[in-house]
Amino acid sequence: MKLARCYSFNDVRVEDAPPPRIGPGEALVKVSICGVCTGEAMPWYVNRKCPTVLGHEPVGIIQRVGAGVTGFRPGDRVFFHHHTSCGRCVECRRGHRTLCREFHETRLDPGGFSEFVRIPKLNLQKDTLKLPKSVTDERGVLIEPLACSVHAVRRLNLNAGDTVLVIGAGVMGLLNIQAAKLFGARKVLACDLLPERRRAALRYGASAAFAPSLARLRSETAGRGADCVIVGPPRPEALEFGLAAASPGGTVQLFGPMPPGSRTRVEFHDLYFREQSITTSYSCDASDTRAALRLLAAGKIKTRGLITHRFSLGGVGMALKKTFRGSGNFLKAAVYPHRD
Numbered sequence: 001m002k003l004a005r006c007y008s009f010n011d012v013r014v015e016d017a018p019p020p021r022i023g024p025g026e027a028l029v030k031v032s033i034c035g036v037c038t039g040e041a042m043p044w045y046v047n048r049k050c051p052t053v054l055g056h057e058p059v060g061i062i063q064r065v066g067a068g069v070t071g072f073r074p075g076d077r078v079f080f081h082h083h084t085s086c087g088r089c090v091e092c093r094r095g096h097r098t099l100c101r102e103f104h105e106t107r108l109d110p111g112g113f114s115e116f117v118r119i120p121k122l123n124l125q126k127d128t129l130k131l132p133k134s135v136t137d138e139r140g141v142l143i144e145p146l147a148c149s150v151h152a153v154r155r156l157n158l159n160a161g162d163t164v165l166v167i168g169a170g171v172m173g174l175l176n177i178q179a180a181k182l183f184g185a186r187k188v189l190a191c192d193l194l195p196e197r198r199r200a201a202l203r204y205g206a207s208a209a210f211a212p213s214l215a216r217l218r219s220e221t222a223g224r225g226a227d228c229v230i231v232g233p234p235r236p237e238a239l240e241f242g243l244a245a246a247s248p249g250g251t252v253q254l255f256g257p258m259p260p261g262s263r264t265r266v267e268f269h270d271l272y273f274r275e276q277s278i279t280t281s282y283s284c285d286a287s288d289t290r291a292a293l294r295l296l297a298a299g300k301i302k303t304r305g306l307i308t309h310r311f312s313l314g315g316v317g318m319a320l321k322k323t324f325r326g327s328g329n330f331l332k333a334a335v336y337p338h339r340d
Contacts, residue, residue: 002337003114004316007051009043009324012317020109024067025121027128029060029080034112035141035307036316036333038172041323042234044259054316055112055335056082059131059140063116072124079143079293080119081127082108085285097285098151113316115337127286134297138307141334145172146292146301147284149179152255154288155281156228161186163221165245166206168232168255169197171306171332174204176230176255178301181205185228189220196328204302217245224248230255236264243267243276251277309333312340 001019006012022028035057040046046054062076072078085092085100092100102122109118119128131140149172158164164185166176169192180188190201190209198209210216217225225247231238234256242252243266271278284292295301308331311319319333 001115002313003053003110004313004335005051005053006046006049006316009046009320010317012320014313017110017114019116020118022064022066022118023121025069025124026066027062027069027072027119027124028064029058029078029117029119030063031055031058031060031112031114031117031337032077033137033141034058034335034337035145036319036323036335037145038170038256038323041320042257042259043324045257046320053111053114055114056108057141057144058108058112058117059137060117069124072128072130077131077137077140079129079131079140079289080108080117080123081144081286081289082106082112082123083283084122084126097287098283103283103285113313113335113337115313127289129289129293131293132297134299135293138334139296139303142175142296142301142303142306143289143292144284146175146179146295147288148172148281149175150183150291150295151284151288152176152230152253152281153179153183155279156180156230156251156253158184158228160184162227163187163189163224163247165217165226165229165242166190166201166232167212167229167238167242167245168192169194169201169206169209170232170326172255173197173230173232174200174306174331175301176232177201177205180228180230182295182300189217189226191217194326194328200331212241214241214244221247225250227251229253232256234258234262236262239264243271243278246274246276248274249276250274251279254278254280257282305331307332307334311335313337
């Protein structure tokens with residue numbers, strides 16, 4: 001089989017490799033399509049994992065199952081998550097399932113940017129989902145990113161009627177907008193530096209979209225600011241704007257990881273007297289992927305136009321670079337491993 005192996009962010013090679021061998025309780029999947037995560041477009045993050053085969057937003061068709069597998073058979077079209085959590089450890093019991101040791105030790109073999117993938121036993125048992133006909137392959141690759149949005153909004157503990165500000169209107173921002181509305185936000189605002197993305201935010205459900213401006217934000221919120229702020233761009237200035245944009249008692253959530261060593265300015269005096277909170281949201285778990293699939297199957301998430309660029313395995317390097325650079329006409333890339 002062929003796969004795309006990253007030796008660094010700027011060095012991705014298509015290589016031949018033997019298909020992975022499956023054991024009891026496992027499955028071999030032919031990958032139909034795999035989305036390119038915005039997190040995979042961070043050079044510092046990719047380089048520390050190399051050499052590796054990336055890709056954790058896959059959809060495929062089961063080719064073989066190992067001894068003892070029940071519930072799946074060859075021909076099933078599935079989404080399969082790259083991590084699972086145990087449900088028993090302290091982190092899981094406290095509701096932090098993405099911090100579970102099992103979550104960090106489970107992974108796909110070798111990764112979604114490959115023609116075939118082995119789904120390990122725990123991943124197959126706990127977070128491999130059959131796709132209904134209503135969920136196409138290209139909608140299926142949005143399960144994991146949408147699940148990250150679901151996870152984020154759940155961690156915000158939205159109150160009915162809250163105003164939410166989404167900073168960054170790339171593909172994840174557009175999913176965050178929709179998730180916030182579905183989970184109870186009365187009004188969702190968006191801000192982005194690019195006018196094309198501001199227009200996209202309006203198409204995908206934002207009440208208003210504007211360039212970062214505290215004056216404009218206050219005019220949209222009767223001077224209060226936003227009850228909840230989701231900060232997408234992993235940059236200190238975005239977090240600082242989010243803190244300034246939050247209302248008294250508001251919550252600011254860091255949605256994307258900043259590079260190690262990042263520093264930001266926080267005025268703790270104001271944070272204290274305004275009773276504001278800073279939180280984070282990392283990845284998603286099995287309850288989130290199931291919620292995401294239900295939303296997609298029910299047609300509650302607008303997905304048309306989210307995937308703007310499509311590549312073969314030979315284009316993985318270009319897909320990563322386009323995702324990293326961003327542009328007004330780029331939202332999300334997807335890789336078709338069996339396409340020439």
